[in-house]
Amino acid sequence: MTEAARPTHMLAEVEEIPAAAARFLDGAREAVAAAAAAMRAVDPGLVATVARGSSDHAATYLKYAIELAAGIPVASVGPSVASIYGRRLRFDGAACLGVSQSGRSPDIVEMMRSAREGGALTIAIVNDAESPLAAASDHALALHAGAERSVAATKTFVVSILAGLALLAAWRDDRALAAAVARLPEDFARALACDWTPLADRLAEAGSLYVLGRGPGWAIASEMALKFKETCGMQASSYSAAEVLHGPSAIVGAGFPVLALGVGDAALPQLVATADRLAGQGAEVFLTAPGGGPGVTRLPAVEGLHPLTAPLALAPSFYRFIEGLARRRGLDPDAPPHLRKVTATL
Numbered sequence: 001m002t003e004a005a006r007p008t009h010m011l012a013e014v015e016e017i018p019a020a021a022a023r024f025l026d027g028a029r030e031a032v033a034a035a036a037a038a039m040r041a042v043d044p045g046l047v048a049t050v051a052r053g054s055s056d057h058a059a060t061y062l063k064y065a066i067e068l069a070a071g072i073p074v075a076s077v078g079p080s081v082a083s084i085y086g087r088r089l090r091f092d093g094a095a096c097l098g099v100s101q102s103g104r105s106p107d108i109v110e111m112m113r114s115a116r117e118g119g120a121l122t123i124a125i126v127n128d129a130e131s132p133l134a135a136a137s138d139h140a141l142a143l144h145a146g147a148e149r150s151v152a153a154t155k156t157f158v159v160s161i162l163a164g165l166a167l168l169a170a171w172r173d174d175r176a177l178a179a180a181v182a183r184l185p186e187d188f189a190r191a192l193a194c195d196w197t198p199l200a201d202r203l204a205e206a207g208s209l210y211v212l213g214r215g216p217g218w219a220i221a222s223e224m225a226l227k228f229k230e231t232c233g234m235q236a237s238s239y240s241a242a243e244v245l246h247g248p249s250a251i252v253g254a255g256f257p258v259l260a261l262g263v264g265d266a267a268l269p270q271l272v273a274t275a276d277r278l279a280g281q282g283a284e285v286f287l288t289a290p291g292g293g294p295g296v297t298r299l300p301a302v303e304g305l306h307p308l309t310a311p312l313a314l315a316p317s318f319y320r321f322i323e324g325l326a327r328r329r330g331l332d333p334d335a336p337p338h339l340r341k342v343t344a345t346l
Contacts, residue, residue, distance in 0.1 A: 010150035010231075010333045014319040015192065020155045021162050022185040023144040028163065035123050035139040036170035042121045044095040047074045050111045051099040054153040054223055055160060058125075059099045061219035062164035065308050068215070070172055079107035082114035091120030097164065098124045101148065101156040103131025112136045125163045127156050141167065150334045152230050154319045157223060158188070161312050180306030187302050187313045194300040196321040199286045202257055204328055208235040209257040212244055212274065214267035217311040221261050224318055231326040231333040241267070241274040254282035260296075261314055262289025265307035288314055 047066055049059035056076070063074035077096070081087050083106060096115040100108050103126035113136040116122045124137035127145050134140035143159045162184055169178035203209065209228070213221035221238040228236030239248055241260065252258070260275040262268050272291040279285045279295030288301040302313045326333035 008150065008323060008327070008332070008334050010152055010154060010323045011320070013148055013150055013155045014316060014323060016146070017155045017158050017316050017319075018185045018189040018192070020143075020145040020159050021188055023146075024159050024162055025166070025182065025185070027144040028141055028166070031139065031141050032163070032166050032170050035141060035167055038121055038123075038139060039095060039167070039171040042093065042095060044072060044093060044121065046094040047072055048077045048091065048094060048096045048115065048120065049074060049099065050077050050079055050096060050108055050115070052079065052105065052108065054157045054226060055099040055101060057219050057223040057226065058157055058160040058164070059097065060222065061161050061216045061312070062097065062099075062168070064216040064219065065165060065168055069168055069174060069177065069308065077111060077115070079105075079111040081111065083107035083110040088114050088118050091115050091118040094120045096120040096122045098122065098126070098133055098137060099160050099164075100124070100131075100133050101127050101153055101160070103128045103133030105133075109133050109136050123167070125160050127159075151336055152227060152333060154315075158312065158315050165308065165312075177306060177308060180309045184309060184312070187305060187309070188316045190302045191313045191316040192320055194302070194317040196286075196299050196317060198297055199259065199299060200321060200325050200328060202284060202286070203232075203234070203325060206234065206257055208237075209259060210244060210248065210252070210278075211236055211238045211259045211261070212241045212271065213238070213261040213311065214241050214271055215265065215311075216308065217261045217263055217265075217267070217271075217314075220311045220314055220318075221259075223315070224259065224261075224322075227318070227322050230336045231322055232329055232331060241271040245274065245277070249278060249281070252278050252281050252283045256281075256283045258283045258285045259299075260285055260287045261311065262287050262291070263301075263307065263310035263314070264289070264303065264305070265310065288317075 051059040129142035225236040225238035
């Protein structure tokens with residue numbers, strides 16, 4: 001069997017995303033309700049997040065979702081503040097979300113423990129319900145995603161965000177968001193059918209690209225850029241579609257590939273305008289939304305979704321695409337060089 005035809009753990013786990021999402025929604029109702037009740041009781045004026053890698057991209061997504069839906073600022077806290085520098089922060093009246101697939105990285109665990117001691121309501125979003133992170137937190141939302149054998153996180157990333165959105169909807173009693181979250185397993189199944197072959201054809205031998213988004217979509221752009229590096233050995237950079245115009249666009253010229261993540265939210269007109277501007281500089285732009293002028297190629301995406309779930313529905317489409325692109329480039333997406341499944345940092 002050739003490398004390109006060999007089944008991978010990554011592909012199996014990507015295809016499991018709809019079922020994993022449904023398992024979480026079925027299995028975590030009581031845990032979500034309890035954590036949401038605790039959030040209402042505390043009524044936090046600040047939410048902090050603690051995470052690294054793909055989990056930090058999930059936390060960034062939840063930052064935007066919480067700020068947009070609840071009007072409460074969300075800040076990322078550096079785990080090394082507790083684990084390396086030994087400084088306890090004051091968290092009175094705050095909530096702290098720790099996001100980790102394994103729940104075993106010492107720095108994440110120590111920061112969550114420190115936040116709890118500093119007065120925060122602590123909630124872990126973690127695949128392993130018996131992990132040290134779950135034990136160090138007031139509440140734990142177990143993902144029920146099952147074992148993930150590929151080094152590159154896929155189903156756990158998606159279900160981590162799903163868990164945070166379910167918590168947000170229950171905490172704020174947001175019925176529209178709750179209904180959108182309940183539909184996500186179906187939306188993910190539709191997303192897996194989206195064919196991004198035109199992008200794969202362009203990137204089969206490319207060395208670099210930009211990935212653009214706004215709001216929660218920028219968090220997904222950051223996750224995509226990481227996966228390009230991790231599985232395909234490409235120098236991918238993620239930017240806000242506004243930030244890219246403050247300097248990075250200077251190197252965009254003829255044939256430079258750009259993936260622009262457009263969804264049906266308030267930022268879409270500006271993102272399309274940025275895509276058109278970069279195409280005008282000669283970039284080959286791929287856009288996941290209607291619109292765009294000459295030089296912009298439309299990629300299919302699930303439409304008509306809630307603005308806080310629409311960016312997440314791009315992830316399954318991308319993961320299927322990037323797994324195939326890695327194999328097309330002669331690489332094994334299950335075993336990126338120099339990486340392990342659990343990265344234990346201090």
